[in-house]
Amino acid sequence: MTSYMVKRVLLACALLVVGCADSTEREPGDETGVGESCRPEAVPARGFEAEDVYVETSSVQCESRSCLVYFFEGDPTTSVEEDPSCTDCPTTEEIEQRVYCSCRCALPDGTRNDFTCECPDGFFCEDLDRGWYCVKPITMR
Numbered sequence: 001m002t003s004y005m006v007k008r009v010l011l012a013c014a015l016l017v018v019g020c021a022d023s024t025e026r027e028p029g030d031e032t033g034v035g036e037s038c039r040p041e042a043v044p045a046r047g048f049e050a051e052d053v054y055v056e057t058s059s060v061q062c063e064s065r066s067c068l069v070y071f072f073e074g075d076p077t078t079s080v081e082e083d084p085s086c087t088d089c090p091t092t093e094e095i096e097q098r099v100y101c102s103c104r105c106a107l108p109d110g111t112r113n114d115f116t117c118e119c120p121d122g123f124f125c126e127d128l129d130r131g132w133y134c135v136k137p138i139t140m141r
Helices: 003-024 092-098
Strands: 053-056 066-070 099-102 104-106 124-127 132-135
Touching (some): 104 124
Antiparallel strands (some): 053 066
16 A cells, blocks of 8 residues: 555545544533434333323434333334324324433432523423423423
């Protein structure tokens, strides 16, 4: 390999490393993607209950790692549009309204070494008994 080719390979590797580091470093409160759709990995066998709130805090689908299932009934992994033979499946709109990426917007008093986000326009910071998370106002109870 010529020295010119070695320099090009090294430059490409350096740019790749810089690009990866740039995309993963975040400052507290710098989350994006709140409100984007997500599908929780752990769904109860009978689906979720309408009176429950579930926060999956390890969701790789969400930049904040928090997928919120907010007072949703059923299984959000399949909609009636995806499987027309499923008579008790929710609609895509029902899933989008109640299952989405969120982020922790406040902490209990005395909590340290954790960060929070600011809720984007159109969301409210609500105490979900599991912490405070950004919630769509259309779904608030």
